[in-house]
Amino acid sequence: xxxxxxxxxxxxAGLLGSDAKREAxxxxxxxxxxxxxxxxxxxxxFLLSDASKFxxxxxxxxDGGLSSVRTF
Numbered sequence: 001x002x003x004x005x006x007x008x009x010x011x012x013a014g015l016l017g018s019d020a021k022r023e024a025x026x027x028x029x030x031x032x033x034x035x036x037x038x039x040x041x042x043x044x045x046f047l048l049s050d051a052s053k054f055x056x057x058x059x060x061x062x063d064g065g066l067s068s069v070r071t072f
Contacts, residue, residue, distance in 0.1 A: 030065030
């Protein structure tokens with residue numbers, strides 16, 4: 001399962017629609033940026049490659065470190 005955090009797509013436009021909203025979201029992430037579709041695509045590419053042939057039953061979170069910190 002791939003479970004990304006907020007990703008800069010048209011679906012997220014309501015959450016990232018202003019500079020203030022974008023900046024607040026970026027500050028919450030340890031990497032201080034919002035994910036983009038390419039971040040998830042690179043993970044999918046890895047999973048489709050032989051490099052991942054020993055992986056099974058994982059939940060992968062391309063989230064810029066967000067799941068490792070408390071945000072409340």
